[in-house]
Amino acid sequence: MNSNFADRMGSVHKSFIREILKVTQDPSIISFGGGLPNPASFPVLEISQAAEAVLRESGEDALQYSTTEGYRPLREIIAQRYARRGLKVSPDDILITSGSQQGIDLTGKVFINKGDRVLVERPTYLATLQAYGLYEPQFRSIPLMEDGPDLAALERELDAGVKMYYAVPNFQNPTGITYSRRKRQDVARLLNDYGVVFVEDDPYGEIRFMGEDLPPVKSMTENSVLLGSFSKIVSPGMRLGWLVAPPEIMDKVIVAKQATDLHTNYFIQRVVHRYMADNDVDAHIGKIKALYREQRDAMVAAIGRHFPEGVQCTKPEGGMFLWVTLPEGFSSVELFDTAIKERVAFVPGRAFFADGSGDNTLRLNYTNSTAGAIEAGIERLGNAIRRQLAGSACVVR
Amino acid sequence: MNSNFADRMGSVHKSFIREILKVTQDPSIISFGGGLPNPASFPVLEISQAAEAVLRESGEDALQYSTTEGYRPLREIIAQRYARRGLKVSPDDILITSGSQQGIDLTGKVFINKGDRVLVERPTYLATLQAYGLYEPQFRSIPLMEDGPDLAALERELDAGVKMYYAVPNFQNPTGITYSRRKRQDVARLLNDYGVVFVEDDPYGEIRFMGEDLPPVKSMTENSVLLGSFSKIVSPGMRLGWLVAPPEIMDKVIVAKQATDLHTNYFIQRVVHRYMADNDVDAHIGKIKALYREQRDAMVAAIGRHFPEGVQCTKPEGGMFLWVTLPEGFSSVELFDTAIKERVAFVPGRAFFADGSGDNTLRLNYTNSTAGAIEAGIERLGNAIRRQLAGSACVVR
Numbered sequence: 090m091n092s093n094f095a096d097r098m099g100s101v102h103k104s105f106i107r108e109i110l111k112v113t114q115d116p117s118i119i120s121f122g123g124g125l126p127n128p129a130s131f132p133v134l135e136i137s138q139a140a141e142a143v144l145r146e147s148g149e150d151a152l153q154y155s156t157t158e159g160y161r162p163l164r165e166i167i168a169q170r171y172a173r174r175g176l177k178v179s180p181d182d183i184l185i186t187s188g189s190q191q192g193i194d195l196t197g198k199v200f201i202n203k204g205d206r207v208l209v210e211r212p213t214y215l216a217t218l219q220a221y222g223l224y225e226p227q228f229r230s231i232p233l234m235e236d237g238p239d240l241a242a243l244e245r246e247l248d249a250g251v252k253m254y255y256a257v258p259n260f261q262n263p264t265g266i267t268y269s270r271r272k273r274q275d276v277a278r279l280l281n282d283y284g285v286v287f288v289e290d291d292p293y294g295e296i297r298f299m300g301e302d303l304p305p306v307k308s309m310t311e312n313s314v315l316l317g318s319f320s321k322i323v324s325p326g327m328r329l330g331w332l333v334a335p336p337e338i339m340d341k342v343i344v345a346k347q348a349t350d351l352h353t354n355y356f357i358q359r360v361v362h363r364y365m366a367d368n369d370v371d372a373h374i375g376k377i378k379a380l381y382r383e384q385r386d387a388m389v390a391a392i393g394r395h396f397p398e399g400v401q402c403t404k405p406e407g408g409m410f411l412w413v414t415l416p417e418g419f420s421s422v423e424l425f426d427t428a429i430k431e432r433v434a435f436v437p438g439r440a441f442f443a444d445g446s447g448d449n450t451l452r453l454n455y456t457n458s459t460a461g462a463i464e465a466g467i468e469r470l471g472n473a474i475r476r477q478l479a480g481s482a483c484v485v486r
Numbered sequence: 487m488n489s490n491f492a493d494r495m496g497s498v499h500k501s502f503i504r505e506i507l508k509v510t511q512d513p514s515i516i517s518f519g520g521g522l523p524n525p526a527s528f529p530v531l532e533i534s535q536a537a538e539a540v541l542r543e544s545g546e547d548a549l550q551y552s553t554t555e556g557y558r559p560l561r562e563i564i565a566q567r568y569a570r571r572g573l574k575v576s577p578d579d580i581l582i583t584s585g586s587q588q589g590i591d592l593t594g595k596v597f598i599n600k601g602d603r604v605l606v607e608r609p610t611y612l613a614t615l616q617a618y619g620l621y622e623p624q625f626r627s628i629p630l631m632e633d634g635p636d637l638a639a640l641e642r643e644l645d646a647g648v649k650m651y652y653a654v655p656n657f658q659n660p661t662g663i664t665y666s667r668r669k670r671q672d673v674a675r676l677l678n679d680y681g682v683v684f685v686e687d688d689p690y691g692e693i694r695f696m697g698e699d700l701p702p703v704k705s706m707t708e709n710s711v712l713l714g715s716f717s718k719i720v721s722p723g724m725r726l727g728w729l730v731a732p733p734e735i736m737d738k739v740i741v742a743k744q745a746t747d748l749h750t751n752y753f754i755q756r757v758v759h760r761y762m763a764d765n766d767v768d769a770h771i772g773k774i775k776a777l778y779r780e781q782r783d784a785m786v787a788a789i790g791r792h793f794p795e796g797v798q799c800t801k802p803e804g805g806m807f808l809w810v811t812l813p814e815g816f817s818s819v820e821l822f823d824t825a826i827k828e829r830v831a832f833v834p835g836r837a838f839f840a841d842g843s844g845d846n847t848l849r850l851n852y853t854n855s856t857a858g859a860i861e862a863g864i865e866r867l868g869n870a871i872r873r874q875l876a877g878s879a880c881v882v883r
Contacts, residue, residue, distance in 0.1 A: 093597070093649060093683070094596060094597060094738055095595070095596060095597055095598055095599045095602075095621070096599055097595070097599075098595075098596055098738050098741065098742070123551075124551075125550060125551055126550075128546035128547070128549070128550050129546070131545065131546055131549040131550070133541055133545030133546060133549065134541075134545075136541060136545075136549065137537070137538055137541040137542065137545070140534065140537045140538070140541070141534055141537070141538060144530055144531075144533060144534040144537070145534065148528065148530030148531075148533075148534070149525035149526070149528055149530060150525070151723060152525070152528040152530065152533065152721035152722070152723045152724065153522060153523075153525050153528070153721075153722060153723050154520075154521075154522055154717075154722045154723055155723055186747075187584050187725075187747040187750075187751070188747050188748060190746070190747050190748045191746065191747040194745060194746045194747065198492065198494070198495075198620060199491055199492060199495055200490070200491060200492055201492055202492045202493050202494075205492075216744070216745065216748070219741075219744065219745040220745040220746065222745070223595060223742065223745055224492070252490060286490070320551075323549075324549035324550075324753070325549070325550060325551045326548060326549045326550050326551055326552055326751070326752035326753050327549065327751055327752075327753050327754075328584075328747060328748070328749070328750065328751045328752075329751075341491055341495050344495065344616075345495070345620065347613070347616065348591065348613065348616040348617040348619070348620055349587070349588065349591045349617065349746070350583075350584040350585050350587050350588040350591065350725060351585060351587045351613070351725070352725065353584075353725065354584070354723070354724055354725045354726075354751050354754060355723035355724075355725075356721070356723050356724050356754070357724075357751060357753070357754065
């Protein structure tokens with residue numbers, strides 16, 4: 090067989106996370122590796138009622154082909170929810186996607202030429218490196234601080250010339266870091282000054298369980314694309330997200346979306362619209378927040394009890410992830426092997442760094458484990474870390 | 487605003503069909519333009535029952551993230567159905583896609599470098615020109631005869647060097663043409679000899695209402711990708727299809743699929759699996775075939791009554807489309823304007839030709855109109871054709 094693949098396929102490999110998750114199928118392993126929402130938060134009964142109603146009332150329409158942009162009443166609900174978060178958009182500026190991951194792919198398709206300099210955070214969302222990677226850009230990255238990106242580094246990169254900036258300003262995957270209001274304004278100002286497109290990926294924005302809600306950066310810069318998702322507020326398995334863009338960009342996105350898969354599952358758009366219209370979604374999201382806050386608190390407290398000194402962690406105000414930094418010189422890939430022997434798993438941080446750094450970091454997910462599993466798993470991980478630190482020539486205090 | 491789009495977006499425009507369909511929203515116009523299945527064929531009640539059962543029995547799982555390859559029991563059912571059609575495949579060789587359109591996009595992503603020579607039929611499926619077009623190949627095309635491609639032309643193109651061959655061997659969109667058994671064997675032999683990958687797009691294969699079932703070309707050439715769809719046998723709005731490929735190609739497809747949208751809607755995979763498992767799908771498909779045969783017969787008979795001499799039509803043995811060829815020198819784009827005045831619409835054929843030819847052709851869909859509408863619409867279209875032919879200096883007999 091002579092399968093002559095495109096050059097873009099040469100540099101990419103199966104997801105490291107995906108391979109790791111296979112290792113952790115073993116039920117005796119407590120896994121903080123995946124990025125799964127808590128299934129207890131899924132509105133199963135309400136979705137069932139919505140599906141029944143949609144099919145009973147307009148089944149033939151709901152099962153037919155539909156428009157590339159998506160079901161307009163669903164786009165109207167999305168626009169209304171943004172208005173409450175300080176962002177004014179028209180339903181015309183919204184396109185329904187197959188999860189926000191497809192929004193990432195579509196922005197790559199629409200903007201990236203081979204060799205273009207694409208700016209991301211350090212670390213950044215792994216699957217964006219994969220999606221954009223297939224369009225063969227040159228990745229550039231800027232350090233992430235507690236309140237958002239290093240502005241001096243951002244300005245240096247903008248000076249050197251970049252095509253676009255991709256970021257997750259709320260409860261970032263993998264770090265849990267959120268941009269402060271001031272950083273949002275500064276980032277927007279810089280991007281506006283340099284005329285650089287911003288891709289603002291916001292799958293976790295509605296899952297803030299502490300602190301003050303902050304407006305999307307899109308409300309401060311017109312030349313941007315905002316990606317949203319129903320994955321964390323309704324169901325991830327449905328693969329339903331959206332993309333917000335001004336008309337000039339939307340025209341191109343529609344062409345790309347149509348070529349890619351014609352339109353997003355229309356039946357599910359109808360079902361989720363019906364679910365949103367018939368239920369108190371804010372109350373539902375409130376329950377998710379309470380649940381995740383409790384799980385985050387449990388993990389932070391367990392870390393306090395079980396991790397040795399010299400190991401640093403973020404304390405996210407929302408979202409699903411917590412970021413751990415080992416002392417310099419220690420490798421989380423090596424720790425992974427020790428941890429598996431202790432029957433606990435996580436994602437080594439290196440995969441989230443466009444520049445291959447970050448060897449001493451790791452990501453923990455707290456939303457898909459019980460309080461007992463969090464306590465036991467963090468104790469095991471603490472033991473693994475101690476063993477690794479003790480086994481090293483480099484003594485850490 | 488300074489939106490600096492990727493080069494690949496420069497050459498593409500919104501779908502011509504999409505723009506045409508907007509014109510035909512007017513309810514007084516009888517449209518044979520769309521490519522819609524008959525909604526009377528949708529198993530609305532059975533899908534509702536399947537959705538209820540899946541959510542009741544395994545709701546939390548069905549709404550969670552899932553694997554990139556897709557729900558294995560659904561892939562098993564697909565493999566079993568292929569076995570009956572003369573193709574032996576393992577569920578491991580099947581990946582679930584967001585409609586077969588996504589299968590087209592994924593094969594473009596995996597195989598096409600900018601400038602690669604990609605071979606298609608003349609005419610070919612319009613949305614493939616759009617999907618592949620974004621990977622910037624050089625399209626080459628070979629004429630389609632009554633029983634499949636012109637083999638001498640195929641060999642000439644293979645001699646000149648091509649990266650891949652894309653075709654729709656069953657009841658092609660737009661022509662309705664089907665490859666004969668002999669042509670399948672000859673095409674497979676040539677592709678094998680030249681080591682060229684075949685992308686076999688087969689969304690209509692199960693909708694044969696006349697003649698003998700023929701095995702997929704994939705059963706004769708290993709180095710190929712076969713695309714299938716639930717759109718024509720269950721529901722198009724669900725955007726559920728699949729891709730069959732040998733392991734070497736599948737490895738790359740999985741990477742591309744994961745980067746593109748992680749996985750296909752898992753809830754819908756579960757629902758369609760349940761629907762397929764709990765119902766007599768063959769009886770359901772039998773009803774669709776009977777319905778479409780009746781509609782095709784109605785259109786063919788009406789054409790016999792109302793079209794002037796010198797106009798040629800295909801008589802498809804399955805699928806959804808019929809292809810009309812006007813005498814040389816006449817333009818279906820001009821006819822479109824006349825036809826709209828007569829309150830009837832179709833798709834001018836030119837958009838289906840990679841080389842910009844085919845100005846005297848047009849596509850008619852017969853699956854989404856009642857018998858009355860087919861009779862009245864074809865009469866109107868016959869009048870429009872007569873007016874155009876009469877108005878021409880070139881007299882046709």
